[in-house]
Amino acid sequence: MFRPLPLFIGLRYTRAKRRNHFISFISLISMLGITLGIVALIVVLSVMNGFHKEIRERILSMASHATLSAPSGSMADWPALLDRVRDHPAVIGAAPFVEIQAMLVHGGSVNGAMIRAILPEAEDQVAELRRDMIDGSVDDLVDGAFNIILGQELAMLLGVGPGDKVTVVTPQLNPTPVGVMPRLKAFTVSGLFSVGMGDFDRGAAFISLGDGARLMRLGDDVTGIRLKLTDMFEAPRLARQIALDLGGVYLVTDWTQSHRNFFAALQIEKRMMTIILFLIVAVAAFNIVSTLVMVVTDKRSDIAVLRTLGASPGRIMAIFMIQGTTIGAVGTLLGVIGGLVLAWNVEAIVSRIEGLFGVHFLDPTIYYISLLPSDPRLADILFVAGGAFLMSVVATIYPAWRAARTDPAEALRYD
Structure with missing residues (x-):
């Protein structure tokens, strides 16, 4: 079966057990960071959508x-x-x-x-x-x-x-x-x-x-x-x-x-919360940079061998971009799945926690809305997933470019 060389080697590097376990640990942390960031974003945006929907319905129960x-x-x-x-x-x-x-x-x-x-x-x-x-x-x-x-x-x-x-x-x-x-x-x-x-x-x-x-x-x-x-x-x-x-x-x-200022304030609040939480995803995504820089250093001799066998700098760059992108893609997929599962069940989960510990996160005597309504929206999920994946791809460019500039003679001199 035909497999493009950069894709084959990039995926193999992603799956391979490394001599340096610290690199594998950083890769795992990067993936988990992206996953947790996306889960947090999807859940928070879904809950905010739920609150906005509940408030809108209550307003429109009186206002035409x-x-x-x-x-x-x-x-x-x-x-x-x-x-x-x-x-x-x-x-x-x-x-x-x-x-x-x-x-x-x-x-x-x-x-x-x-x-x-x-x-x-x-x-x-x-x-x-x-x-x-x-x-x-x-x-x-x-x-x-x-x-x-x-x-x-x-x-x-x-x-x-x-x-x-x-x-x-x-x-x-x-x-x-x-x-x-x-x-x-x-x-x-x-x-x-x-x-x-x-x-x-x-x-x-x-x-x-x-x-x-x-x-x-x-x-x-x-x-x-x-x-x-x-x-x-x-x-x-x-x-x-x-x-x-x-x-x-x-x-x-x-x-x-009639309620322009109120709904505008809610929209600004949602937008600012999205930006703040996206920073979590950005930090995790750019951990991929440090991961790939260490991988490139670890694989200098492999890169030199590939170059001497005729691999172009573009192919070398593609190998490491595929490796980093795979980490980001897996983290994004797991984050979307986890976020949707949590968003669909957040009200039941919060109710269970309140029952176990005897507390009320939203005291009905204080707050008009005492539950956590959730309303996951496809547009928000696509935006979060697309943004996280794009940041993962961008994070691979510099390490992959450095790998492509590796001099084969210099890399093999001491091997």
Whole structure:
């Protein structure tokens, strides 16, 4: 069977038992270093992806993929527009809403909140409020009942629970005999929800659509329409396309704009963590340099014999590049396999460790996410494996070049 000479000798050098066991030890350490570095990278990136996915899902359980609203702040004729939006192929669900920035007052406690007036049956199409309810029901939001659903932490700050009264203070002003006063309305707390995100649990509340329109004196109008799209990652493009298809003038926002700073911070954190952990792989990969330099020194006489038999400097260089690349390739393969196995089972492994030692790495009383979600992604794995292998190849160039420059006469002089 035909085997190229550099490949045959390079692989043989990789497998051969050396007189100098220290070289074999350094080769093994280099391979294990690459393996452990890749395992660490894959697991950390998978866990970070899992956290990002969990946070994104929690945010989108309250925030819609996109929102259409009128520039005037009041959208008339919305039932007909709602039907047209729901017929669009890019839309899974749509729901009208009225948005109110208000203060909630109970006794001596005052707290700001973003109140969203909704139709419960329509809201189910765009959000997961019903799933996040921990007390009461979304169906209690009936026009004219003036019920309100509060985030759990917001209710704790106000010191209220189901059945208690809270006063909603809106920024609109009412003229009275004693002067201009803000608009006030008492609501009954009918339920509590918990998303696991402080922005919502401390600062959001829900009332019925009719009560919200009445409170804001919108008549039959609404603030806008919330959309759930077929592909949330294409929300910016799809939302603008929908607005163009509908005609008219609408303000278009999407979830990437509403939480841009937060998701940008998460992306920067992931990028910096990748760079830091890649340094582990880089150190292990460039250990191959020292390994091959010692191998070249150990094999000077072999190199001289090959040169006298007609091997070109290019072939000599290829032999040692193949040897170093093989070390990097095996380390990369083992690292990818180990990383994937650990990433797929990290939650079970952490739970087992917590059970054995009676500890909580993510205390549920402190952290919103108390588990270690993992989401291995092909793009991350290919990036890590490709980067590690490329560094291994680069690390072989200098030692292989030195081997190619070996002078046969000088090498054989004292042998």
